[in-house]
Amino acid sequence: MNGMEDQLVDWFKSQARLDPTRFPIGIGDDMAQINLPSGGSVLVTTDMLLSGVHFDLSRHSLDQVGYKAMACSLSDCAAMASRPVAAVVAVGLPAGSDPDQLKLLHRGILKAAQTYDFPLVGGDMTVWRQEDLLAICVAMISIPGPYGVIRRSGAVVGDMICVTGRLGGSIHGRHMEFVPRVNEAIKLAGMVRIHAMMDLSDGLASDLPRLCKESKVGAVVNATALPISDQARLSADPIASALCDGEDFELLFTISQTDAAALARSWDDPLPITCIGQITAGSDIKIILPSGTIRDLDLRGYDHFERK
Ligand SMILES: [Mg+2]
The missing domain is CATH 3.30.1330.10 (PurM-like, N-terminal domain)
Structure with a gap:
């Protein structure tokens, strides 16, 4: 679909x-x-x-x-x-x-x-x-909001790609009771200049390409940096679960490296924020697997990420 x-x-x-x-x-x-x-x-x-x-x-x-x-x-x-x-x-x-x-x-x-x-x-x-x-x-x-509207289309080459919360496994209950990140988004926008943002409704592997397409950029995601949820860790392939499970309803956003460093120092909210990769030139969306192998991050490849 x-x-x-x-x-x-x-x-x-x-x-x-x-x-x-x-x-x-x-x-x-x-x-x-x-x-x-x-x-x-x-x-x-x-x-x-x-x-x-x-x-x-x-x-x-x-x-x-x-x-x-x-x-x-x-x-x-x-x-x-x-x-x-x-x-x-x-x-x-x-x-x-x-x-x-x-x-x-x-x-x-x-x-x-x-x-x-x-x-x-x-x-x-x-x-x-x-x-x-x-x-x-x-x-x-x-x-x-007080800091203006943020689109999907503003990501810049060199930006850090960040997500809120933890990814994957929401089907085990969280998808009915999740907390939409309305307040956190406005708080973030007041602390750093968010270049592009969207919410993760269909899974990172579907949604990151959408943000990149609107911004006319590529991306590289580091699989070892993914904040994998406890539920996703119980699955047969936790990385695939974090990338492909829908309905996380977390925020996906890009900020400059300077702002990423500033946010790491000053973000005081209980909701975790994790840098998972970087915006690149071109249109390729890549993932660096824990083994060091670099693959295309696409839906066709997800279910055999770690089975070479
Ligand atoms: Mg949405």
Whole structure:
């Protein structure tokens, strides 16, 4: 799906022909930016979550589902270092749903909204003809944070590539209850000049090439530097898990080497930040394996990284 998704995004971009004076950021970043006729701008994103794909109705409660749907969009707000201001939510409920189930879903939605201090301002609901289907779609508006909006396209050759938190294995539970890095993104933007940023929704091996493509640069990642999560360490191939598992919802960003050194000295937050590689000239995305072998970092190669 990821390869096809990227091709479709390119196609949509080619069809859009957006006026950059009205839409400074269009299709292909974590959020689109819309300049308002009255001055200032807003950013907008939407995320659709489906039962059987993003959550499992037999294992996850409806308040978990509501929270996750909101947190996915909040993670996009974080990716732009923006502040959420309002959300609307549309749901396709399973056949036979009762009002209490909708209220449970709503509880999860509100938990996310209240944590980040913005309201749910509307929505829509409809009902499937089947009992085992649920779709939830969040549309969220944000405004630029105090340090401006950060795009995917600003990475510079020589930049250090950094990530927050730990990578891989979120399927073992964390993907339903993750903390979107809204506050951390704004804090970071106030401490250093972030050149490019996005959130990790599909795994580093899918998302880093997207950031590099937008910035027209390459990258080299050092596998031994990856902050591998405890869950990913339990998998058969922890490095592949850290690179390819989706739904980490951590931040991926690039900063100058000087800023990386400054951040290493001054970052005082409990959320770890790790430099995992460097931006290079050209368009190749490479990984240095623990053995010292250098490979292309692509999805085709991931499952035999350490099996030569
Ligand atoms: Mg995103």
